[in-house]
Amino acid sequence: AAALVASGAYHTVVVTAGGCTAKLGMNGKDHVKKGLPIMEDMVGGFAVVLTQDDGVSPEVNLEMIGRHTVGTGSAPQAVISSLVTDPLDKFGLKITDIDKYSPEMQNPDITKPAGAGALAVKRGELQRADLAKFPEEHGLTGWAPTQGHIPSGVPYIGFAREDILSGKCKRVMIIGKGSLFLGRMTNLFDGVSFVIQANSGEEKSGVSEAEVKDMIAKTMRDFAATLLAQAE
Numbered sequence: 001a002a003a004l005v006a007s008g009a010y011h012t013v014v015v016t017a018g019g020c021t022a023k024l025g026m027n028g029k030d031h032v033k034k035g036l037p038i039m040e041d042m043v044g045g046f047a048v049v050l051t052q053d054d055g056v057s058p059e060v061n062l063e064m065i066g067r068h069t070v071g072t073g074s075a076p077q078a079v080i081s082s083l084v085t086d087p088l089d090k091f092g093l094k095i096t097d098i099d100k101y102s103p104e105m106q107n108p109d110i111t112k113p114a115g116a117g118a119l120a121v122k123r124g125e126l127q128r129a130d131l132a133k134f135p136e137e138h139g140l141t142g143w144a145p146t147q148g149h150i151p152s153g154v155p156y157i158g159f160a161r162e163d164i165l166s167g168k169c170k171r172v173m174i175i176g177k178g179s180l181f182l183g184r185m186t187n188l189f190d191g192v193s194f195v196i197q198a199n200s201g202e203e204k205s206g207v208s209e210a211e212v213k214d215m216i217a218k219t220m221r222d223f224a225a226t227l228l229a230q231a232e
Helices: 002-007 021-033 076-090 118-122 133-138 154-165 180-186 209-231
Strands: 012-018 045-051 059-068 100-102 171-177 191-197
Touching: 002 012, 002 045, 002 059, 012 209, 045 154, 045 209, 059 076, 076 171, 076 191, 100 154, 154 171, 154 191
Parallel strands: 100 171
Antiparallel strands: 012 045, 059 191, 171 191
16 A cells, blocks of 8 residues: 555555454354353454655655565564564664564454564574563554454554654554464465654655645545445
8 A cells, every 4th residue: 555655656545454253253262162251252443544745644664575475484583584674684774673563463362472572682683681671662462353464463553653753663563474374284474564664754745744634534534435335
C-alpha cells in the first residue's frame, strides 16, 4: 500500500483484514481440554489508512524492507536475520536503533508468545547482561486475537503513529511472518518487515495536514458506507 501511494498510482489506500471463526474453534478446543473457559470470544479485524506525505505524519521507509524468502531457510536465526538485521545492515543501523519491535502480537493469555533478542548479543550490539532488559525496552506485550496473520505486527501500527508523533519513538519495525508450523510442513516460508519512522519534515504531497485528515475521514466514511450497503 505504501509503495502504491509513493509511486503516485493511488492517492489513498486502505488495508483491511478480518479474522475467521475457524481459528476460534481451533484455539478454544485447547482451552476446553485444560478445563479453562474459552478466552477468545471475538473475531478480530483491523484497517490501516495510508495516504500521501503531509510532512508531519510518520512514514513507511520503503528502502528498509525485510523479506523472508524460500532461500532463507527454516532456522529461527535465519528467519530473524532476513526480517530484522538484513534491512538494518543496509543502513548501518543496529538492532538497538529500532525503538520498538512489533512481531507476534498475540494475547499471551490466549497463546504463549515467542521472541528473539539474543541475536543482538551475538552481533556484539548488546551486552549479555542487558539481554533481559531488551524485551522490556524494545518489545511489546501482545494483546491481539490469534486469528491468522492479524497478530503479526500490524495491531501496533496505530499506536506506533501516536508514539512517533509524541516523540516517544523515532523508528518502529513491524514484523509479519507466516506460520512456522506450516512453513516446516511445506518448506515454503513467507514474511516481510518494514520500518515506520518519524517524518523527515519535507512536505512532498502539496497538501496540508488538515487536508490529509479530511481525506482520511472521507475515505473511512465511504468505506464504512460500502460495507453497510453490502451487509444490507
